[in-house]
Amino acid sequence: MGAFLLKRTLHIFLILFLFVSLTYLLFQVTPGSVVDKFLGNPKMTPEIIAKIRAQFGLDDPWYVQYFRYLKNVFTGQLGISYSQYPTPVWDILKDRIPRTLVLFLSSRVISFYLGFILGKIIAWKRGSLIDTSTTAVGITFWTMYYPLLAIVNIWLFGFLLGWFPINGFTNPLLWLNAPEGLTVNLIFAYMILTGFIFLILWMIAWLIAKKPELSGKTKKRIIYISPLMVVIIAVLVWGFSGYGKYAWDIIYHMILPIFTLALISFGGTMLLTRDSMMETIQEDYVMAARAKGLPPKLIRDKYAARTALLPVVTSLTLSLGFVLSGGVITESLFSWPGLGRTLLDAALMQDVPLAIGAFAFTGVFVLIAHLVVDILYAVLDPRISIETI
Amino acid sequence: MAETILEIDNLSLRYKTKKGDVKALNRVSFQLEKGLALGLVGESGCGKTTLANAILRLLPDNAEITGGHIYFDKEDLLLLAEQELREYRWKKISMIFQAAMNALAPVYRVGDQIIEAIQNHAPEFTYSAAKERVQRLFELVGLDCSRIDHYPHQYSGGMKQRAIIAMALACDPDLIIADEPTTALDVIVQDRILKRLNRVREELGMTMIYISHDIAVIAELSKVMGVMYAGELVEFGSTLSLFKQAIHPYTAGLMNSFPSIKGAKNQLSIIPGEPPNLLNPPAGCKFHPRCQYVTAQCRQVRPPLYRSPTEQQHFALCWHPLGANGKENDHE
């Protein structure tokens, strides 16, 4: 497994390098360079232009410029935004990356879980009314034009029912009276930390529960009760700290965007799980499990669904682009200050340094996600450990 | 006479397909005594595997049992609910699968898959006790105990087959159905595994059904044998009696198409034609388009059961039984 992951990591670094280079290439070959736009002012004399060009290093040979660019990208020096002059690009991005990350991860986890569970249930009951109707609902959401779904959701849940705020990341009125030094970013950082601790504890619980000596009931207890305990403790700690209402404000604003994004992407996972299960159900080891007299639910979950999971996990990387596109629209329609909306605004305002920065980080993000999926796959499939891909 | 453990009575089964019904089994009947080894032989697609799977009702979605009974220890398995049938699966009847290569789930350790079967039927077994049992089973089938914690992809084909056999023995079943247990293996490994299997069976006194298209394997391993053709059990009887005097022309043809080491160098004969399409099987005797003794009667009416005059347990479905009425078997 180690060799496999090392190979994948190297591979991904190579792609990251190519990706950043491609960004540079596009930036260079497109007509009308940045400088032309920046220096498009007719009042500028040729002397001033020449001076500025020299300052920016634009008269250096292309390879010098290229290496300088590479160095800058990998050290996080992405220049200064035009539209929010003189804020450095990195300062804009560093606040927004975690927000996109949270939006993306939570909606992806929810939609994957939902899609996988539903997919295995309908595959097991193939041909029944539940199968047909759930598949139809899945296809509808999966092929639905996402802006329409988002707009309808905002109207339905935000306006008609009034359950959730319709946009923004926080309620400004609440934060106006917040104590000195308490910023949204600070609270959000602590929230992410809480989530992180939760994940680690859950993973430990999983590892303990994986021991074959434990009976099925004990396993279930460990896997389900331990995270519940952590959640209760976390809620109590936040509640007593007095900052709970601020955290809740952020969560309250997050629910609708995450739900909407999850709704559009669960269909893909569900349909793929179903298709994948239809193949594994015909496998001999599923028949062997039936012959062993195991309970049907165990056969479904432990045999048919477990191997069907593998191609679904692989498809996580392929569906990344889809979910990221959804993320951009979500951030735009819900006025969510994240990476996607930054990129969109930068593109609309022709703020090229910010666009490059936002795009490069989207790329880094995608590549990290690829690596995570590779690790997940290696953990899930024991065959990886000796096969060299 | 020993106790009958399995009785199949007039079993019929069909697969519904888009092109029509495939009549995979047609009124199959036989009885199997406890402790015996039965060999079922026939060409591929004749219904051997379907019959094996029907006993444990491990059938695909589109299969439908249209009639008959399967009595195991006097209990009709077809009347049992799925829940009750699970008690029979593996604990009383276990299987060795045709495609042993794929009968082990790739994502779990081999040992754990066997332990699961043990614990499922005997919850009183702790994990370590079950593991000890697996170790004994591995020794029995000739596998190294260190292999218990390995995954299936770390096994060779022959090892997988042995593991499958160990798994089939895990719950001390009364009946083991071995469906072409060694087809995918090379001849030497095949022979070694079959011998081991037979010895284990004799030691533990289990009943077994071997399914194979290889009449030589059947002859070597089983005391009773049945010949299947186009979804019907055309001949059934003790192996000795069948080889001495085959009743059905198909059985005779089948035996003639295998070389014999002893005896004269006879020309191997083949049976002309192909097995019928079960979507639209011929009327009367299913074998009549290929039979050299065919008469008008054969083309229209299903042949009656003919019992061998010398041995009551030996019967066949034929209008023109060989060895009767002075007709000579070609083989003799």
Add this chain to the structure above:
Amino acid sequence: MLVKNSIPSGSDAKIISESLWRIRLNLLQQAWKNNWQIFTEKKIGLVGLWIIGFFILLAISHPILMAYWSSQELPPEAMMGHNKSLADVYDPIRGLDLRPGKDMMPLSHPAAPSWRHPFGTDPMGRDVLSQIMYSARIEFLFGVFSALLSVFLATLVGAVSAYFGGKIDAFFMRLADLVLTLPFLPFLIFLSSLLTLDLFKLGLVLGLLGGFGGRTIVLKSQALSIKVRPYIEAAKIAGGSHWHIIFRHIIPNILPLSFFYLMLGVTSAVMSEATLSFLGLLQAPISWGLIMNFARSFGYSFYEAWWLYLIPGVTITLFCGSFYLVGRGLDTLVNPKLRKR
């Protein structure tokens, strides 16, 4: 894979007496017939085809309607100085309805659906139904162009890299890996910050990205499974050139899969186009996504002008969904494992 299996069951002598092209035609016909049969077994693909047919009708009928409208001159009192014929009222891009309503007051735009404008009007007073019909033709051209380009490239590249292997294969596969990691929509947004995207450029970019991306990998693995078949070896021994084998033997056998990707390609291309227009990053006279974009940039919410969101949104969903359904219908054909015995 499917073409090969469908040798007609006529006697050998009869086949030999026929000319080669007739045998080929016969085989092709048989293959299509088989494939069509498998396709129609699943109703889902047929539903998709019906919806596509409906959109084709929609696209064709628009120019006819326009011709009819321009022959319908309006009476002078209805003109209000601008409209001379119905065509001026219903033109998808320059149209404007200034005619007075029943209460003798001119319509205020955007107007809700009515008899005069079944899908309402947009904030600039243009008829939405006319815009939807007009755009249908453009979306077809755009979607099919982009999908054809990408599938053509992917099939060719897949077949070539499977057949030749080695460095060519390695190059195209690394390229595919790179394209695969490129997040599509962010990339297009980024691109639009550097240059002005119009429909043709977008189609080209999507076609190229699709052609060298993930589809290539799948088509290549399919082509690889063809390459190892005995008849390829036979063709080589018979003296077939590389390109002859690629075009005559490998590509025809991966065509069903290519066709499957063609359908998905149309879906993804039109979806990307609609999203980009919705975000206001595409230079186009009118498109389904743009109708929604106009409504949003004019500040109308779903509550105030639902028809400007719901109607184009549902149209895009149906259009993309129909191609997706056809793709799913082809699924059984592409993946023989799913076929019932």
